[in-house]
Amino acid sequence: MILLRFVARELLTSWLVISLVLGFIMLGSSLTETLYQIAQGAIPKEGAAVVLGVEMLSLWRVVMPLSSALATATTLTRLYASSEMAGMLASGYGGFKLAWPLAVAFAPVALIGVYISLVGLPTLAKSKLALMSAAGPATVVGKIQAQTLQPLGSGVLVYAEEVSDNGMSELFVFQKDRNQGTTIEVAKRASVEAVADGVQLVLEDGMVMALDGRSINTIEYAEHRGLLKQWVSMKGQKLDEFTVFELDDSPEHRLAFHSRISLPLAGLLLPFFIYSVVVIRPRESSIKPALWAVLGYFAIGNVAVALMEQPIALDYPMVVYTPFVGVFLLSLLLLWRKEGRV
Incomplete structure (x- = not known):
């Protein structure tokens, strides 16, 4: 439990710092444009808070997957560089147990992102559109x-x-x-x-x-x-x-349900994929079934798309991130067998 809290704290600290830096960088241009529209009267001044809220929540869906992946990579790199990872592995805290801090750290983040995408952002977006309509016919x-x-x-x-x-x-x-x-x-x-x-x-x-x-x-x-x-x-x-x-x-x-939650879920899936590559390091023999799993996913997905007569471009994020989940689960299974758990 002590090691779990330690790794989770390191992950969340890195995630917070990276999120703030990326947020300030990415919000700069859109915030400038929004303030200009407010100054020109295109957006009522009394609705500035709603408009800025939409901008920030929209930014969250983009920053979260990026910051989660970067936080995982930087935290694991620091732990390996300082020999702390070697000490944890030597004490029996293996790669399978190390997956729990990732879940503890990023599962709440992903759930908050899903709530924002399904509830917060659509509500504020409608309020923003109403304000903009009221500003001029x-x-x-x-x-x-x-x-x-x-x-x-x-x-x-x-x-x-x-x-x-x-x-x-x-x-x-x-x-x-x-x-x-x-x-x-x-x-x-x-x-x-x-x-x-x-x-x-x-x-x-x-x-x-x-x-x-x-x-x-x-x-x-x-x-x-x-x-x-x-x-x-x-x-x-x-x-x-x-x-x-x-x-x-x-x-x-309105938007398809899966396209609304794909980015928040990606914020949880990307760290696990990086973890499976950096920490678990699947053996060479596991690469072939992993590739078959990815190719099988795309084959099944394309058949489903054809049957539903839906455009493949409907949900690029899930097409990209779902194979990562398969690779991660396959890596966990191989590690579990190696440790004698299966």
Whole structure:
């Protein structure tokens, strides 16, 4: 118990320091933009606390996995460098027992992250969108005027259509999210469709381009038509020479549950993966089954994606981190057998 508290304290101390440093660095640019919007009157001053709260909670989901992984790496490095790890191993405190401090240190952190993602952030995001809507009836970007629309996932998604004299149409796509200002993506296209997580653009060359509501300023490409088939209701209204569509915000059209909790869970899984590589150090014979486990996961995942007709890009974090869990569990099993526990 004494060693458990010692290692957990070292991990949490490193995690706190790294989180503060990364937080100040990453919050700088977005905080500057937010304060500028408040000064310009785009955001009511009385709502500044809500807007800043959304910025900080959004930042948490990014900083937590990074700081957890870095804290694990730096703590293990320091313990090995100071010979404290050798002393613990010599006293019978083996690699399997060393996994408990990681769970004690980072499980509460991951649970807090899940709560923030599922409850805190959506609530504050809706309050922020309400404040921004109250600040002005319209959002003006260049020559395009589009009404502020319903929230979709992590922000507001708007697209407007312009048809030129020669019959060519351009689609102006705006994603007004919680961290950035309004961005514009222009694409020649054949059709545009609303889907569960954003907007699907079918381009003239047959390429399908999806701008989702989960990722921030991210455009993900698919290789064929009809990849995204989850439809949402769509309301159209005329605004000058543009057609603006509103995507509704009913619960069934919000972000997928797994995509909301993937980053917080990654904050717990990454340290275990680093631990399995640095401490357990699987024998060479264990590399082959570990690779088979990773390849098997991707094969099963791709089959499931095909059956559900879901885009593979729907949840990149879980695709990336889940194999790490398999490698870690396999390493623990090998170590457990080595210590005579199985």
